[in-house]
Amino acid sequence: AQKITQTQPGMFVQEKEAVTLDCTYDTSDPSYGLFWYKQPSSGEMIFLIYQGSYDQQNATEGRYSLNFQKARKSANLVISASQLGDSAMYFCAMSLYGAGTALIFGKGTTLSVSS
Amino acid sequence: GAGVSQSPSNKVTEKGKDVELRCDPISGHTALYWYRQSLGQGLEFLIYFQGNSAPDKSGLPSDRFSAERTGGSVSTLTIQRTQQEDSAVYLCASSLQGIEQYFGPGTRLTVT
Numbered sequence: 645a646q647k648i649t650q651t652q653p654g655m656f657v658q659e660k661e662a663v664t665l666d667c668t669y670d671t672s673d674p675s676y677g678l679f680w681y682k683q684p685s686s687g688e689m690i691f692l693i694y695q696g697s698y699d700q701q702n703a704t705e706g707r708y709s710l711n712f713q714k715a716r717k718s719a720n721l722v723i724s725a726s727q728l729g730d731s732a733m734y735f736c737a738m739s740l741y742g743a744g745t746a747l748i749f750g751k752g753t754t755l756s757v758s759s
Numbered sequence: 760g761a762g763v764s765q766s767p768s769n770k771v772t773e774k775g776k777d778v779e780l781r782c783d784p785i786s787g788h789t790a791l792y793w794y795r796q797s798l799g800q801g802l803e804f805l806i807y808f809q810g811n812s813a814p815d816k817s818g819l820p821s822d823r824f825s826a827e828r829t830g831g832s833v834s835t836l837t838i839q840r841t842q843q844e845d846s847a848v849y850l851c852a853s854s855l856q857g858i859e860q861y862f863g864p865g866t867r868l869t870v871t
Contacts, residue, residue: 677858689850689862735802746792746815747860749802 646671648736648750656756657726664711665721665753667736677739678719679747680710684732692734695719726757761785763863765851771869772841780836780866784853791834792860793826797847805849808834809856841870 647670657663669678680692695703695710703710711720723730733754737747764783772778784791793805804818808828819825823842828834838845848867852860 679858681862687848687865689852691859691861694858737802746804746807746818747794747802748804749794751801 646673646738646740646748648738648748650736650750650753652753653751654754654756656758659728659757659759660725662722662724663726663755665723665734665736665755667719667721667750669717669719669736669738671738671740673740675740678710678712679737679739680708680719680721681735681737681749682730682732683735683752689735693721723755728757728759731755731757763851763853763861765849765863765866767866768864769867769869771871774843774870775840777837777839778841778868780838780849780868782834782836782851782853782863784832784834784851785855785861786832788853788855788861789831790854790856790860791828792852792854793834793836794850794852795847796850796865800847802850805836838868841868843870846870 649668676697678695682690682692693703693705693708693710695712702712707724709722733752735752736750739745739747766781789810791808794802796802806826807815823839826836846869848865850865851863854860
């Protein structure tokens, strides 16, 4: 069965430091997409970054990068130069057959950024 | 432009009553998804509509749950005979068959 595992319930980082949020996934399907979403205390789900299973290079979006290690089935999110506004819950998710299908979410990691 | 909207934002209902939750996707988006977020279960997929195709109902937890999408736009999620375990935030998302799913603000359902 498809599964997303986020083992860090909470992470703490100081402003301007980089932080890595861990995500491992399990699927036997060769075609899948990996996503990270941010959910601030307001409750809105905000798309951050996407990596397709056939993409050769790691995805990057501004301060966000996805460290995709296919053999290890990991898709860690790296946030560089953390900001106070990065404090939120972060969810790793997977869709089968690439993109456009339903997402399977991990349990989430709460990130707290302090000044 | 307008994002995904959901109504009501909050709903309190008594156990055993039926409820309807509404989602207005982004105009032109062909795909629409319903998810449920609860403390115990995290974020769960419920149902997925893609264009005129038959919906993927594989995530619906019981036959008390149903959803429809009229005219390829607005969707209504109906929960019949609500139970306390149905209490959760119900999130709707839409997508233009692309990568990003745009989420609405959610409806917080409380069953007393």
